[in-house]
Each structure stands twice: as structure tokens, then as C-alpha cells.
Amino acid sequence: MDVLILTVFISLILVAGGLVLFIARLRDGDFEHGDRLSLMPLSDDTETEAAPEKVAKAIEPRRQTRAGSGDSHGSQ
Amino acid sequence: MEVNSVTKRIVYDDSVTRAFTIATLVWGAVGLLLGVIVASQISFWQMNLGTSWLSFGRLRPLHTNAAIFAFVGNMIFAGVYYSTQRLVKTRMASDALSWLHFWGWQLIIVAAAITLPLGLSQGKEYAELIWPIDIAVTAIWVVFAVNFFWTLAIRNEKNLYVAIWFYIATIVTVAVLYIVNNIQLPSGPLHSFSIFTGVQDALVQWWYGHNAVAFFLTTPILGIMYYFLPKAAERPVYSYRLSIVHFWSLIFIYIWAGPHHLLYTALPDWAQTLGMIFSLMLWAPSWGGMLNGLLTLRGAWHKFLSDPIIKFFAVAITFYGMSTFEGPLLSIKSVNSLAHYTDWIIGHVHAGVLGWNGFMAAGMLYWMVPRLWGTKLHSKKLAEAHFWIATLGMLFYVISMWVSGVSQGLFWRALDADAFLKYPDFIEGVLSSRFMYHTRLLGGVLYLIGFIIMLVNLAATIRSGKPSTVEAKVTALVHSGPGFWKLILSPAVGFSLLIVALAVVLGSAGILTGIVTLVFIEVLVVILILAYSARKKGKSWHEMVEAHPMAFTVLVLVAILIGGMVEIIPTVAINRNVPQIAVVDSTGAPAEYAYIQTPYSPLELAGREIYVQEGCYNCHSQMVRPFRHETLRYGDYSQAAEFIYDTPFQWGSKRTGPDLHRVGGRYAHLWHHLHMIDPRSTSPGSNMPAYASLRDSRVDLDEITRKMRALKKLGVPYSEAEIDAAAAVILDQGQLISSDLAKQSVEVAPDSDLIALIAYLQRLGRGPQPVSPVMTTQEVK
Numbered sequence: 001m002d003v004l005i006l007t008v009f010i011s012l013i014l015v016a017g018g019l020v021l022f023i024a025r026l027r028d029g030d031f032e033h034g035d036r037l038s039l040m041p042l043s044d045d046t047e048t049e050a051a052p053e054k055v056a057k058a059i060e061p062r063r064q065t066r067a068g069s070g071d072s073h074g075s076q
Numbered sequence: 077m078e079v080n081s082v083t084k085r086i087v088y089d090d091s092v093t094r095a096f097t098i099a100t101l102v103w104g105a106v107g108l109l110l111g112v113i114v115a116s117q118i119s120f121w122q123m124n125l126g127t128s129w130l131s132f133g134r135l136r137p138l139h140t141n142a143a144i145f146a147f148v149g150n151m152i153f154a155g156v157y158y159s160t161q162r163l164v165k166t167r168m169a170s171d172a173l174s175w176l177h178f179w180g181w182q183l184i185i186v187a188a189a190i191t192l193p194l195g196l197s198q199g200k201e202y203a204e205l206i207w208p209i210d211i212a213v214t215a216i217w218v219v220f221a222v223n224f225f226w227t228l229a230i231r232n233e234k235n236l237y238v239a240i241w242f243y244i245a246t247i248v249t250v251a252v253l254y255i256v257n258n259i260q261l262p263s264g265p266l267h268s269f270s271i272f273t274g275v276q277d278a279l280v281q282w283w284y285g286h287n288a289v290a291f292f293l294t295t296p297i298l299g300i301m302y303y304f305l306p307k308a309a310e311r312p313v314y315s316y317r318l319s320i321v322h323f324w325s326l327i328f329i330y331i332w333a334g335p336h337h338l339l340y341t342a343l344p345d346w347a348q349t350l351g352m353i354f355s356l357m358l359w360a361p362s363w364g365g366m367l368n369g370l371l372t373l374r375g376a377w378h379k380f381l382s383d384p385i386i387k388f389f390a391v392a393i394t395f396y397g398m399s400t401f402e403g404p405l406l407s408i409k410s411v412n413s414l415a416h417y418t419d420w421i422i423g424h425v426h427a428g429v430l431g432w433n434g435f436m437a438a439g440m441l442y443w444m445v446p447r448l449w450g451t452k453l454h455s456k457k458l459a460e461a462h463f464w465i466a467t468l469g470m471l472f473y474v475i476s477m478w479v480s481g482v483s484q485g486l487f488w489r490a491l492d493a494d495a496f497l498k499y500p501d502f503i504e505g506v507l508s509s510r511f512m513y514h515t516r517l518l519g520g521v522l523y524l525i526g527f528i529i530m531l532v533n534l535a536a537t538i539r540s541g542k543p544s545t546v547e548a549k550v551t552a553l554v555h556s557g558p559g560f561w562k563l564i565l566s567p568a569v570g571f572s573l574l575i576v577a578l579a580v581v582l583g584s585a586g587i588l589t590g591i592v593t594l595v596f597i598e599v600l601v602v603i604l605i606l607a608y609s610a611r612k613k614g615k616s617w618h619e620m621v622e623a624h625p626m627a628f629t630v631l632v633l634v635a636i637l638i639g640g641m642v643e644i645i646p647t648v649a650i651n652r653n654v655p656q657i658a659v660v661d662s663t664g665a666p667a668e669y670a671y672i673q674t675p676y677s678p679l680e681l682a683g684r685e686i687y688v689q690e691g692c693y694n695c696h697s698q699m700v701r702p703f704r705h706e707t708l709r710y711g712d713y714s715q716a717a718e719f720i721y722d723t724p725f726q727w728g729s730k731r732t733g734p735d736l737h738r739v740g741g742r743y744a745h746l747w748h749h750l751h752m753i754d755p756r757s758t759s760p761g762s763n764m765p766a767y768a769s770l771r772d773s774r775v776d777l778d779e780i781t782r783k784m785r786a787l788k789k790l791g792v793p794y795s796e797a798e799i800d801a802a803a804a805v806i807l808d809q810g811q812l813i814s815s816d817l818a819k820q821s822v823e824v825a826p827d828s829d830l831i832a833l834i835a836y837l838q839r840l841g842r843g844p845q846p847v848s849p850v851m852t853t854q855e856v857k
Contacts, residue, residue: 017598033619034316040237041306
């Protein structure tokens with residue numbers, strides 16, 4: 001029976017905390033940025049078939065940048 | 077953090093995606109074919125072909141590993157490599173790591189395909205691979221993780237889309253699960269013992285086993301759903317907000333549900349209850365995800381009739397909904413008491429793998445292959461044929477397993493008017509399930525035919541095109557954010573570690589301390605998040621988290637560690653969870669149960685190793701549950717302390733044959749001998765494979781000595797003298813059994829594997845057995 005009381009109490013605490021956070025974040029518009037992000041899988045439909053000579057050309061600048069700056073974020 | 081942008085061109089690396097796609101098709105066919113073979117072995121015992129390395133006990137682990145890690149694994153990697161590059165708008169960070177990942181994974185699959193039929197197994201479901209392969213799996217997983225997170229670091233899209241969150245959760249959690257469940261001590265180049273024993277081993281194993289389903293068969297596929305479904309439907313996901321709630325609640329709750337595989341076993345009751353409650357809570361996030369998927373098809377349902385890809389996705393998501401309804405249902409203790417160990421569980425898991433995983437794979441492959449090879453799908457009609465044949469196959473499979481499962485549960489528990497077993501003979505149930513086994517086989521064959529149709533269709537598609545190289549124009553981001561160490565030492569990570577520490581206190585504390593700690597944790601989390609949000613007024617908290625892969629990953633780690641730690645640490649650390657048995661008889665002398673905690677003799681240990689090697693746990697449990705119908709059929713219910721020297725634990729999860737925990741002393745040596753040579757001679761109608769070859773193979777005496785030394789290091793109280801005398805004791809104890817058989821005109825060598833297996837079975841559920849002629853004169857139980 002102890003376990004049952006503990007389980008019910010834990011559940012209520014978790015639900016209460018979750019609700020407080022959820023409502024607070026909803027009021028602050030926390031989830032509205034998703035309107036743009038939800039379109040993300042559809043936005044890569046503009047891809048084009050690359051010509052073979054373009055392939056090497058397109059990869060090269062990034063490799064040079066990485067080698068030059070030593071910064072994994074650096075891509076021009 | 078400053079973010080500047082310039083325009084650049086990206087060429088995606090689809091060559092590795094193509095490789096994983098082909099591997100998915102090949103290993104999918106192999107995994108399904110193995111499924112058909114093992115299903116035929118249940119229907120017709122002759123299909124075991126009298127060869128040990130093709131017997132059900134060895135092929136079934138190969139089937140499950142092939143379906144999970146080879147088929148679904150390669151499908152996941154194909155989907156992850158394809159979608160990640162496009163979602164973060166950059167090429168994979170390292171082509172070399174991508175190819176190392178691909179070839180490493182294929183080599184692991186080949187290694188598994190060689191070792192499992194040879195009987196080289198750890199004896200734990202879905203974790204059978206031996207320790208050198210475990211190390212390889214871990215290394216290749218790290219390669220995948222490094223490549224993935226490195227790609228996120230050089231991304232050109234600030235925010236991580238929901239699919240990427242699921243991939244992060246998969247990578248992090250599978251690493252944690254795999255490493256913890258495979259902590260082991262090698263006793264030789266191809267053998268090891270888990271450091272966990274008995275109850276602890278069972279809990280860790282099913283924490284792993286259940287979450288292999290959760291984080292290998294579910295979360296990555298959900299990521300794939302969130303990417304490929306909108307593309308196929310040409311509509312955005314129904315609710316991005318729902319996906320946030322879906323993601324966090326799913327990964328937090330899923331990790332707690334493992335103990336529902338151990339209901340009514342010797343696992344502590346509190347852990348069972350936690351497992352059941354969290355399984356029930358899983359209904360909400362699972363159905364949230366399912367509804368988010370199905371509602372993405374709003375306005376696109378007309379495509380359901382004309383587009384086989386939408387058909388596959390819609391039915392896959394429906395099966396996800398059905399399976400995730402059925403899972404919590406089966407976790408309710410009263411339902412579980414009927415369903416556990418029956419074919420119902422087999423039906424449930426196949427609804428998930430064939431319906432959810434298999435159909436998501438089909439939808440994804442039909443969508444992706446034409447694009448990867450710059451062509452059109454060879455035949456839409458063949459894809460339609462695949463859909464209908466496979467759907468029919470699944471229905472045959474799942475419904476037949478439901479019927480046989482519920483029948484078995486009712487059959488086993490049926491009592492007559494005097495409260496005694498109505499059907500005391502187990503084999504009656506096997507015989508009554510036979511028609512359903514044949515129907516299941518038919519379902520499996522139909523599903524395989526459907527898959528082969530896809531294979532042919534996609535092979536023709538590939539032949540008609542050529543590998544395409546895709547280029548995209550993206551706006552590049554130049555980040556100048558905090559460095560790695562600054563992030564590691566940031567308050568966010570410190571806070572996360574604090575939460576983990578508090579969770580440990582919660583897990584190992586008494587009720588009052590636990591409640592106080594929980595309230596403290598929760599208040600702290602709520603206050604800190606609200607305070608942080610107030611400081612960054614106007615900026616979405618989750619948007620900020622999405623833009624920081626490192627912070628996101630740490631939060632995922634915290635979410636998945638809490639449940640596991642709360643359940644595992646107390647079970648391993650607190651002795652009261654495995655109560656010692658101190659039973660005395662009327663004279664005050666230790667009674668039978670006290671002896672059960674004595675280590676196995678060398679010959680019994682050798683027999684146990686054969687039991688593991690032959691995969692007996694695939695059909696026999698060693699766990700008598702505390703129900704009248706079980707104690708009537710098998711004997712006293714099993715207790716935690718009886719398993720303290722069992723590594724690996726062999727509780728099993730299915731009873732195609734009866735439970736064996738109290739089989740010791742129930743039958744004569746001769747009965748066991750006849751049963752192993754030809755199971756039909758003692759149990760007419762049995763579908764058990766024959767193990768006649770065990771009569772001719774011999775126990776490796778040196779190997780048993782090495783194993784005893786390894787077990788001693790793990791805490792099994794073997795003395796040096798006992799280990800040194802092991803070879804002689806094996807021969808002595810074997811001679812006792814061999815002599816008994818000889819009296820009945822059966823000649824078997826005392827050191828044969830068959831004698832060792834008989835010795836082990838005779839020991840099960842009772843005290844030490846005589847190991848030398850001198851001891852036979854004493855009254856030792």
C-alpha cells in the first residue's frame with residue numbers, strides 16, 4: 001500500500017510540475033517558432049542535380065575553410 | 077552568440093545512404109527468411125534438420141538480431157544520413173567516418189551470423205552477441221555518433237528539426253543501454269560472464285531489452301516519420317508543438333517501463349509497480365505521436381488510394397498506434413498474468429516490427445530509392461501488390477498469435493471444480509496451438525513474398541537509373557558561440573549533474589526522503605526554467621535549446637538516465653531487494669532452500685553453459701510465478717535468492733515448452749536422456765528439437781576451470797581447492813549419472829555434454845546433488 005501512495009503522489013507531483021511549466025511556456029509563446037521549423041522537410045525540395053564537375057568544386061571551399069581556420073564551425 | 081550568414085553550395089553525400097539502402101534490402105530479406113525458418117521449426121520439428129547449428133534455439137536469436145540490428149539498423153542509418161544532411165543543410169562531416177560506420181556495421185552483422193549458429197551466445201535476449209562483437213558494436217556506434225554530432229556542429233540551419241531530436245535520443249540512449257547491459261568479465265576469447273547476476277541481471281537486461289525496442293525500433297523511426305511523411309504527403313507535420321511534448325514525454329517515460337517484462341517474477345514489487353505505472357503513462361505520448369503522424373495526412377487522404385507510399389506510411393503509423401495501445405495493456409498486472417510467456421507477446425512484438433518498422437521502411441525506401449538513383453519507381457503496381465500481400469500476411473500472423481496466446485493463457489490457468497489443474501499435461505496446449513502456428517507460418521511467408529516483390533521492384537528501379545548527386549544552395553552560418561569546455565563547465569551541465577545526483581538519492585532513499593527529494597527536484601526545475609525564461613524575455617526557451625545540440629543532448633541524457641538509475645541502482649545496491657533465504661526444518665537444521673544458494677558443481681556449470689549455448693531460454697522459462705495454477709503445475713514459486721549465482725539469468729520470456737525451474741528431481745536421468753535424444757519418445761507431439769549430438773560431444777575440462785575462476789572473481793564462492801579439483805569432480809559426478817543410465821542399458825560417457833546438461837537440469841530448483849560416490853550414501857538434497 002505504501003508503494004501505491006508513493007506512486008500516486010509522485011504522479012501528481014510530476015503532473016502538477018509539468019502543467020505549471022507547460023502553461024507558463026504556452027503563455028510566453030514558447031512553441032510558436034515551430035511554424036517555420038515545421039516546413040523544414042519541405043524546403044529542401046529545391047535541390048538540383050549537381051553536374052560532376054560541380055561536385056568537387058562545391059566541396060572544396062568548405063574543406064579549404066576548415067583547413068585554414070581550424071574552426072569546425074567556419075564555412076564560407 | 078553571434079551568427080552571420082553567407083550563401084554557399086552544398087553537395088550531399090548520398091553514396092553512403094545508397095549503401096545503407098541496399099544493405100537494408102539484403103538484410104531485410106535475410107532476417108525475414110530466418111523468421112520463416114524458425115516459424116516452420118515451431119510448426120514442424122523436422123525443420124531443425126537434426127543439426128545443432130540450425131536448431132531453433134540458435135536460429136531464433138539470429139532471426140531477432142538480423143531483424144532488429146541488420147534490417148531495421150541499416151534502414152535507420154539510411155534514413156538518418158539522408159534526412160540529417162538536408163535538415164541541417166550540410167554534407168556529413170566526414171565521408172571516411174560514414175564509410176567506416178557502414179563497413180563496420182556490416183562486418184558486425186556477418187560476425188553475428190557466424191557466431192550465433194555456432195552457439196556462441198551470452199544467453200540474454202537481443203543481447204546474445206559475444207563480448208568481442210559487443211566491443212565492435214560500441215566502437216562503430218561511437219564512430220556514428222562522432223560523425224553525427226560533428227555534422228551538427230558544422231550545420232547551416234540554426235534550429236534542429238524534430239527528426240534530429242529523435243536521432244540524438246537514439247544515439248545517446250542506445251550507447252548507455254548497450255554499455256551497461258554488456259558490462260562483463262571475459263573468461264576466454266569468445267566467452268564472458270555478465271557482472272550482474274539473478275534479479276539484478278534480469279532488471280538490467282529488460283531495462284536494455286525494452287528500451288532496445290524504445291530507442292532502436294521506435295525513436296529513430298519516429299524521426300524518420302517526422303521527415304519522410306511530410307515529404308510524401310507534401311504537407312508540414314500536423315503540430316510542431318505536439319511534437320515537442322511528444323518527444324520529451326516519450327523519452328522520459330519510456331526508460332522506466334522495462335520491469336513490465338518481469339511482472340509477478342522475483343523482481344522486487346516496487347520495481348514491478350513502477351514499470352507498470354510508467355507503461356500505462358506511455359499511452360499518452362505514444363498516441364500523441366501517432367495522432368501527429370496521421371493528422372499530417374489531413375487533406376492528403378485522397379493520396380491513400382493512389383499512392384502506395386502513403387498507404388505504407390498510414391498503415392505503419394496505425395500499427396504503431398495499435399502496438400503502443402497493446403503494450404501498456406499487456407503491462408497491466410492482471411492482463412500480464414494471462415498473457416506473459418504466451419504467443420500473445422510474440423503477436424504484439426511482430427505487430428510492431430512488421431507493421432510499424434517494416435512498413436515505415438517500405439514507405440521510406442519507395443520514396444527515397446528513385447531519388448537516390450535519379451529515376452522513377454519501376455512499378456507502382458508491384459508496390460501495391462507488396463502492400464496488400466504484406467498486410468494480409470501481417471493479419472494472419474498477428475491474429476493467429478493473439479488467438480493462440482489467449483488460448484494458452486486460459487489453458488494454463490484453468491482449474492476444475494476442486495481447484496486443481498484442468499489440463500495438467502502441458503503438451504495438450506502445444507498441440508492445440510498447432511493450427512495457429514501453421515497460420516503464423518503462412519502469414520510470415522506472405523510477408524516475405526511481399527518483401528521480395530519490393531526487392532525486385534527496387535532493383536529494377538536502381539538498374540534503370542544511375543546514382544545521382546544532389547546539390548543545394550544554402551545560407552551558411554558562421555557561429556562564434558562558446559567553446560567546448562565552456563559548455564561542459566556551464567551551469568546548465570552542473571545543474572543536470574545535480575539532478576542526476578538527486579535522482580540517485582531519490583531512488584535509494586526511504587519513502588519520506590524520496591518524496592522530499594522529488595518535490596525539491598521538481599520545484600528547482602520549475603523555478604530555474606521560469607527564471608531563465610524571464611531573463612530571456614520574448615525568446616522561446618525551447619527554440620534556444622533546439623539551437624544548441626550540446627545542451628539538447630545533455631538534457632536528453634538527463635531525461636533518460638533518471639528512470640534507469642532510480643530502478644537499477646537500488647536493486648543492485650540494496651541487499652533487502654534480494655532477501656536471503658534462511659529456512660530451517662523442525663530439527664533446526666538448514667532445510668532444502670538454504671542449499672539452493674550453493675554454487676553449481678563444475679558439471680552442473682558445464683550443463684548450464686550448454687543450456688545457454690543451445691538457447692533453451694527461447695522456449696523454456698525458469699520462473700514459477702506465485703499463482704495457484706503455476707505452483708500446482710511446476711512447484712513452489714521462485715524466489716530472488718535462488719538466483720544469486722545465475723549469470724546470465726535464464727528466466728526466459730516465452731513458454732513454448734514448460735517452465736523448468738523446479739524440474740530437478742521430477743524425472744529420472746533416463747527420462748532426460750530419452751527426451752534429449754528424441755523428445756517425441758517421452759512427450760508425444762512435442763515440437764522440441766532433438767539434441768542427440770550432445771551425447772557425442774565432451775565437456776572441455778580446462779574451459780570449465782577458466783569459467784570457475786572468472787565466476788570466483790565475480791563473487792561466486794568457489795575455493796581454489798574446488799577449482800583445482802574441478803576436472804576430477806566433473807568425472808565423478810558424471811560417473812554417477814552415467815552408471816545410473818548404464819543400469820538401464822544406456823551407455824553414455826560421464827564427461828559428455830548430455831550428462832552435464834542432465835546434471836544441470838536435475839539441480840534446478842533444489843539443493844546440491846551428489847558429486848562423488850561417497851556422497852550418494854549421505855542424505856544430501
